[in-house]
Amino acid sequence: MSRVLVPCHVKGTVALQVGDVRTSQGRPGVLVIDVTFPSVAPFELQEITFKNYYTAFLSIRVRQYTSMHTPVKWVTCLRDYCLMPDPHSEEGAQEYVSLFKHQSPSMTFPKWLSHPVPCEQPAPHLEGLPNPSSVSSEVQQMWALTEMVRASHTSTKIGRFDVDGCYDLNLLSYT
Amino acid sequence: MLQEESDLSLTIAQIVQKLKGSNLYAQLERQAWASLQRPEIKLESLKEDIKEFFKTSGWEKKLQNAVYSELSVFPLPSHPAAPPEHLKELVYMRKAQGSWEKRILKSLNSMCTELSIPLARKRPVGEQKELLNKWNEMGTDEPDLSLFRPVYAPKDFLEVLINLRNPNYENGDSLSFRTHLGLIQVPLKVKDIPELKEFFVELGLTTGQLGIDDSTQVPPELFENEHVRIGQKVLVEQDSAAAQQYIRQGSPTALRAELWALILNISSQPEDILYYEQLKTNVIQHDLLVDSLIYKDVKLTASNDDYYFVFEDYLYQVLLCFSRDTSVLAHFAYNSASPPKSYIRGKLGMEEYAVFYPPNGVIPFHGFSMYVAPLCFLYHEPSRLYQMFREMYVRFFFRLHSISSHPSGIVSLCLLFETLLQTYLPQLFYHLREIGAQPLRISFKWMVRAFSGYLATDQLLLLWDRILGYNSLEILPVLAAAVFAFRAVNLMEVTSLAAAEAVLADLSTLKVMPLLQIFLFATVT
Numbered sequence: 142m143s144r145v146l147v148p149c150h151v152k153g154t155v156a157l158q159v160g161d162v163r164t165s166q167g168r169p170g171v172l173v174i175d176v177t178f179p180s181v182a183p184f185e186l187q188e189i190t191f192k193n194y195y196t197a198f199l200s201i202r203v204r205q206y207t208s209m210h211t212p213v214k215w216v217t218c219l220r221d222y223c224l225m226p227d228p229h230s231e232e233g234a235q236e237y238v239s240l241f242k243h244q245s246p247s248m249t250f251p252k253w254l255s256h257p258v259p260c261e262q263p264a265p266h267l268e269g270l271p272n273p274s275s276v277s278s279e280v281q282q283m284w285a286l287t288e289m290v291r292a293s294h295t296s297t298k299i300g301r302f303d304v305d306g307c308y309d310l311n312l313l314s315y316t
Numbered sequence: 317m318l319q320e321e322s323d324l325s326l327t328i329a330q331i332v333q334k335l336k337g338s339n340l341y342a343q344l345e346r347q348a349w350a351s352l353q354r355p356e357i358k359l360e361s362l363k364e365d366i367k368e369f370f371k372t373s374g375w376e377k378k379l380q381n382a383v384y385s386e387l388s389v390f391p392l393p394s395h396p397a398a399p400p401e402h403l404k405e406l407v408y409m410r411k412a413q414g415s416w417e418k419r420i421l422k423s424l425n426s427m428c429t430e431l432s433i434p435l436a437r438k439r440p441v442g443e444q445k446e447l448l449n450k451w452n453e454m455g456t457d458e459p460d461l462s463l464f465r466p467v468y469a470p471k472d473f474l475e476v477l478i479n480l481r482n483p484n485y486e487n488g489d490s491l492s493f494r495t496h497l498g499l500i501q502v503p504l505k506v507k508d509i510p511e512l513k514e515f516f517v518e519l520g521l522t523t524g525q526l527g528i529d530d531s532t533q534v535p536p537e538l539f540e541n542e543h544v545r546i547g548q549k550v551l552v553e554q555d556s557a558a559a560q561q562y563i564r565q566g567s568p569t570a571l572r573a574e575l576w577a578l579i580l581n582i583s584s585q586p587e588d589i590l591y592y593e594q595l596k597t598n599v600i601q602h603d604l605l606v607d608s609l610i611y612k613d614v615k616l617t618a619s620n621d622d623y624y625f626v627f628e629d630y631l632y633q634v635l636l637c638f639s640r641d642t643s644v645l646a647h648f649a650y651n652s653a654s655p656p657k658s659y660i661r662g663k664l665g666m667e668e669y670a671v672f673y674p675p676n677g678v679i680p681f682h683g684f685s686m687y688v689a690p691l692c693f694l695y696h697e698p699s700r701l702y703q704m705f706r707e708m709y710v711r712f713f714f715r716l717h718s719i720s721s722h723p724s725g726i727v728s729l730c731l732l733f734e735t736l737l738q739t740y741l742p743q744l745f746y747h748l749r750e751i752g753a754q755p756l757r758i759s760f761k762w763m764v765r766a767f768s769g770y771l772a773t774d775q776l777l778l779l780w781d782r783i784l785g786y787n788s789l790e791i792l793p794v795l796a797a798a799v800f801a802f803r804a805v806n807l808m809e810v811t812s813l814a815a816a817e818a819v820l821a822d823l824s825t826l827k828v829m830p831l832l833q834i835f836l837f838a839t840v841t
Contacts, residue, residue, distance in 0.1 A: 194484070195484045227505055229503055230503045230504055230505035231406060231482070231502070231503060231504050231505065231721050232505050234406065234484075235406050235407060300642060301642070302598070302640065302642050302671060302672065302675030303602070303671070304660050304668070304669055304671060307438075307660055308436045308438070308602050308660075308671065309434070309436065309437060309438070309660060309661045310434065310435040310436045310658045310659070310660065310661060310671070310673060311434075311435070311658070311659065311661045311662075311664070312425045312428060312429075312435065312658065313421045313424060313425050313435065313656050313657065313658050313673060314421075314657050314658055314659060314664075315418055315421055315422075
């Protein structure tokens with residue numbers, strides 16, 4: 142399973158607000174980010190990854206072009222997906238998030254147009270513990286990932302704190 | 317791959333990697349090889365037979381305990397895309413921790429230059445011999461510490477926490493039910509009493525407790541005898557998870573030392589004793605500025621305490637070694653703090669000559685030695701005492717003096733305390749605020765020291781039983797709020813911060829378990 146980053150262009154956020162932006166007192170609670178894909182070749186979207194910054198709920202809508210004669214339609218792939226369980230506190234506020242294809246079952250390329258996602262899509266629920274042998278095969282894949290994560294981080298005991306027997310220090314450094 | 321399965325796989329992979337470097341792994345390998353001699357191990361079913369052998373010989377239990385230990389400490393699996401930095405913290409908290417650390421470094425550097433004392437130096441041979449000779453009675457030494465001052469005190473740290481702000485959080489100018497009337501102004505999620513009741517369910521009115529149901533008026537047949545019997549059974553089984561569950565109801569005095577060691581998965585192997593001896597050698601060879609800070613702290617706090625002054629020598633033997641222990645650096649992987657750095661003299665900026673200072677990355681503050689003192693009642697062998705303290709520090713105590721959003725971090729604990737008081741004792745909270753006695757200013761020092769030095773030792777140990785049992789420090793703010801509730805009548809009468817401090821100056825007569833139980837389960841809300 143080789144996965145490739147799809148080049149995309151992320152536009153600046155636009156606030157959804159009724160009325161004049163300048164005179165209005167309140168701050169809008171809904172912001173829209175437009176993402177476009179400059180490459181023309183069709184692709185199958187597997188995963189969207191981003192770092193959250195105080196967004197509580199996320200909806201994703203997709204607009205697709207197929208042929209010249211069918212009118213373009215906006216399809217909702219994800220509606221009000223909760224990123225912050227309590228929007229007034231810090232939980233989930235600065236988390237890294239991945240959204241997978243399976244979380245939006247209709248997010249397969251040809252089906253988008255015909256099957257919009259119904260409102261409530263509970264996440265797949267595991268009954269009890271997963272099968273140990275299937276988990277251990279996943280571990281092999283995860284191994285490569287953890288090696289990457291820990292590449293800069295040594296987990297071995299260091300032991301000696303001096304350099305060649307010398308621990309003659311001047312001052313602490315502020316880096 | 318489903319998200320939950322991939323999270324589990326990631327956690328397993330990381331724990332396996334950690335355990336691979338441990339003594340236990342080497343021992344298991346040796347045991348597996350040795351077991352091939354045994355008649356019940358057959359070649360056709362080698363894997364299953366060895367697994368069975370591990371089960372019956374108790375090695376599987378040791379592995380279970382080790383995994384359980386890792387899980388208790390382990391931060392949640394990080395997103396593969398997130399850099400290791402992110403494991404640590406919210407951006408504004410990281411920044412605040414960074415500036416706080418810079419202030420500490422500056423303070424230490426200026427102490428260095430003012431007193432013309434190096435951060436570290438190698439001891440001349442004569443001095444090394446002298447120190448070795450009086451290793452067991454370092455308390456008798458009376459070095460001139462008058463010029464040294466603690467790098468910081470808890471109240472300095474409190475000021476930093478009070479000034480913590482989330483740049484994305486707008487409280488608004490007008491007061492609302494969401495306005496924080498206390499000192500902490502960051503919107504962390506803290507448990508309310510219904511959630512605390514659920515979390516601390518074993519402290520409920522219908523469950524037996526040591527600290528309540530073992531008092532002299534209660535016949536021991538009702539609870540105590542059975543509880544002790546179960547405790548002995550737990551120790552025989554050597555199961556960490558069972559011990560942790562058991563100790564939520566308190567530990568019998570006779571079993572406490574072993575139970576705590578079992579829960580923290582500390583076994584004193586010959587390697588551990590050797591390691592401690594190596595640390596002792598490091599102390600003999602190199603003199604650190606931090607040593608003087610430790611001496612000063614012990615002299616100022618533990619030596620003046622009626623309960624702990626007898627342990628003065630032990631405290632030096634533990635804390636001086638602690639400063640040289642590089643294995644403590646591993647805890648910075650889940651600590652929002654960073655260890656201070658320095659360079660070998662004359663090699664400024666050259667990475668091959670970069671070192672951490674002190675070697676364990678922890679600069680002690682005023683009151684630090686009080687984390688060790690209560691343990692001296694339980695452990696008398698220096699290397700074992702040392703191991704237990706080190707584990708307690710890297711699991712719990714470090715959270716009390718670093719800025720993070722962790723539920724057991726000091727910021728959350730402070731907010732939990734203030735929220736509990738404001739919600740359930742609003743009149744008292746309002747009154748204290750009006751007279752300029754913000755409750756947190758009084759309770760902060762209790763929580764930073766985990767009540768060490770404020771409660772009677774038997775009560776303190778009952779409290780620390782629950783810290784271990786629930787693997788959380790949240791019991792500290794609950795107790796702090798319970799103390800305020802207990803003395804509410806007197807506190808309502810006072811008209812100044814000094815008077816409020818006086819009402820709450822002496823906690824040595826308090827019984828913690830009844831206070832906790834009443835506050836959580838028997839207060840009409």
